[in-house]
Amino acid sequence: EAGVAQSPRYKIIEKRQSVAFWCNPISGHATLYWYQQILGQGPKLLIQFQNNGVVDDSQLPKDRFSAERLKGVDSTLKIQPAKLEDSAVYLCASSFSAEAFFGQGTRLTVV
């Protein structure tokens, strides 16, 4: 069974630029999560989808971050404009029931 796919693996951008991350969850997994993990910290939930509906986006900085999940499968997370403090690993995870499985993540560096 294929795992959660994310791209790109690495991205370096200048502050105020925009960036987008893509996630393809495990087939059949209705729940999709986007997390931000800053070095030395635990993953912080940004947004959670159930199929293509948003379950929780309370910690998503909506002035600069946006996310969508079209047709309840793939998802994209966008940052516009990026700030230096957005430098982090962005993790996508999916679950069918309770257990969630992570993709490899995208390491974003904002300079």
Place this chain on the structure above:
Amino acid sequence: QKEVEQNSGPLSVPEGAIASLNCTYSDRGSQSFFWYRQYSGKSPELIMSIYSNGDKEDGRFTAQLNKASQYVSLLIRDSQPSDSATYLCAFRSNDYKLSFGAGTTVTVRA
């Protein structure tokens, strides 16, 4: 109050010893609890799930859950250098939100 609190690290144990990791959570309605292992530069990997009070064993790992005390722990028996990693505690609340602790870094000394 943080949703998930883990014992602060780092934790250093000699090879062959038992590593003990602790976690407390604030949401009494939580039903699902997890331990993830994260190697440096890698993404979290699920190693244990526990849903009911008591112990659950899987190889050298034992998870313990006490819902009354809102406490979950992970024991790593016969610790190996390959167990050196950050261990993340997580719980799933009734609204299906999956929350993580800050993690405890374990180093196993050969």
